[in-house]
Amino acid sequence: MQFIWRAAICLMVFTVCVQAAELKTKNVILITLDGLRWQEVFTGAEEQLLNKANGGVRDTNGVRATYWRDTPEARREALMPFLWSVVAKQGQLLGNTNKGSAVRVTNGMNFSYPGYNELLCGFPDRRINSNAKRPNPNVTMLEWFNGKPDFKGKVVMFGCWDVFPYIINVERSGLPVYADQESFRKLPPSSHNQLLGDLANDSVAVFKGVLPDSFVYHAAVEHLRTQKPRLMYVSFGDTDDWAHEGRYDSVLESARLADGMIRRLWETVQSLPEYKDQTTFIITADHGRGAGPSDWKNHGAATIGADHIWIGALGPDTAALGERTNLSNFGQNQIAATVAALLGLDYCAEVPQAGKPLQELIKLSGK
Numbered sequence: 001m002q003f004i005w006r007a008a009i010c011l012m013v014f015t016v017c018v019q020a021a022e023l024k025t026k027n028v029i030l031i032t033l034d035g036l037r038w039q040e041v042f043t044g045a046e047e048q049l050l051n052k053a054n055g056g057v058r059d060t061n062g063v064r065a066t067y068w069r070d071t072p073e074a075r076r077e078a079l080m081p082f083l084w085s086v087v088a089k090q091g092q093l094l095g096n097t098n099k100g101s102a103v104r105v106t107n108g109m110n111f112s113y114p115g116y117n118e119l120l121c122g123f124p125d126r127r128i129n130s131n132a133k134r135p136n137p138n139v140t141m142l143e144w145f146n147g148k149p150d151f152k153g154k155v156v157m158f159g160c161w162d163v164f165p166y167i168i169n170v171e172r173s174g175l176p177v178y179a180d181q182e183s184f185r186k187l188p189p190s191s192h193n194q195l196l197g198d199l200a201n202d203s204v205a206v207f208k209g210v211l212p213d214s215f216v217y218h219a220a221v222e223h224l225r226t227q228k229p230r231l232m233y234v235s236f237g238d239t240d241d242w243a244h245e246g247r248y249d250s251v252l253e254s255a256r257l258a259d260g261m262i263r264r265l266w267e268t269v270q271s272l273p274e275y276k277d278q279t280t281f282i283i284t285a286d287h288g289r290g291a292g293p294s295d296w297k298n299h300g301a302a303t304i305g306a307d308h309i310w311i312g313a314l315g316p317d318t319a320a321l322g323e324r325t326n327l328s329n330f331g332q333n334q335i336a337a338t339v340a341a342l343l344g345l346d347y348c349a350e351v352p353q354a355g356k357p358l359q360e361l362i363k364l365s366g367k
C-alpha cells in the first residue's frame with residue numbers, strides 16, 4: 001500500500017515537473033471584450049433582438065443579411081469568424097451554458113471594476129463595489145509579473161476606459177496603462193503614435209471616458225511590433241457601451257470587428273520570431289448580461305445570468321479540443337493563475353486566495 005502511495009506521489013511530482021519544463025509559452029496576450037454575452041459567442045445573433053423594438057436595430061434587412069443564419073453554428077461563425085475558424089479549431093472555448101460548460105464570475109456584482117479586479121487579481125473583493133475611480137488596494141497579476149526579474153518592464157496594458165489606471169493602480173504599480181485620451185498622448189514616440197494620440201483626442205466615443213476599440217487595437221499592435229512585451233493585456237469595450245445604449249446592431253458590429261482585430265493581432269504574433277508558436281492568447285469578458293427582450297442591455301447583481309462569462313484560449317500549450325462541453329463550473333477567479341501557469345509560474349503559491357489554474361487549457365507538450 002505504502003509503495004503504491006509513493007509511486008503515485010512520484011508520478012504526480014514527475015507530471016508537474018514535466019509540465020513546467022515543457023511548456024512552450026513565453027508570452028501571453030490577455031484580451032477582454034467588455035460584457036459580450038456567452039449567448040452571442042456560442043449561438044451568434046439572437047432573433048428576438050434583430051428588430052427596432054427590442055434591439056434598436058436601424059437597418060433590419062442589412063443586419064439580418066450579415067448576421068442571421070439558420071443554425072447557431074453558422075450564426076456564431078458569421079459573427080466571430082476568427083473565434084470559430086481558428087480558436088475553436090486550434091484551441092478551446094469554455095462557457096457554453098447550453099452544453100454544460102459554464103464559466104462564472106464569483107464576485108456577485110457582475111459589473112466592470114469588480115470583474116476586472118477578479119480577473120486580474122484572481123480573487124473577488126467585496127470592497128470593490130462601484131466603478132468609481134479609486135486606486136485598487138489589491139495587486140493585479142500584471143503588477144505581480146512586473147515584480148519578477150524576467151518580466152520587469154515587459155508588462156503593458158491597452159484599454160478603452162479611463163478607470164483602468166485605477167484598477168491597475170498605476171500610482172503604485174508604475175505600469176504603462178494606455179486606456180484614455182490623456183495616456184494616448186504618452187505612447188512611445190513615433191509618427192504612428194502621434195497620429196493615434198491626435199485621433200484619440202479629436203474623436204467622440206459612445207460615452208465620456210471611453211475610447212473606441214480601434215484605438216486600443218492600433219496602439220497595442222504597434223507596441224507589440226516595436227516594444228516586444230511578454231505580457232500584454234488588451235481590453236476592448238465597444239460591446240458593452242453599445243449594449244447599454246440599446247443598440248444590438250452596433251453590439252454585433254463591435255463583436256465582429258473585435259474578432260477581426262484579434263485575428264490581426266494573432267497574425268502579427270505569428271509573423272514575429274519572438275512570438276511565433278510561443279505565445280498564448282486568453283480571451284474572455286468581465287461580466288455577462290441578462291437575457292430576453294430587454295435585460296440583454298443590463299448587468300449587475302440583480303440581473304439574472306449576468307454572472308455567466310466565457311473563455312477562449314489559443315496557443316502552443318492548449319490542446320485543440322475546440323468547444324468544450326460537460327465540464328464542471330469554472331470561475332473568473334482562475335484566469336490570473338492560468339496566465340501565470342502558462343508562463344511557468346505558480347501564482348497560488350504567492351497569492352493563496354486566488355483561484356487555481358484552469359488545467360483544461362494547459363497540456364503537456366507533444367500531446
Ligand SMILES: [Zn+2]
Pocket residue numbers: 035112240241244299
Ligand atoms: Zn456595462
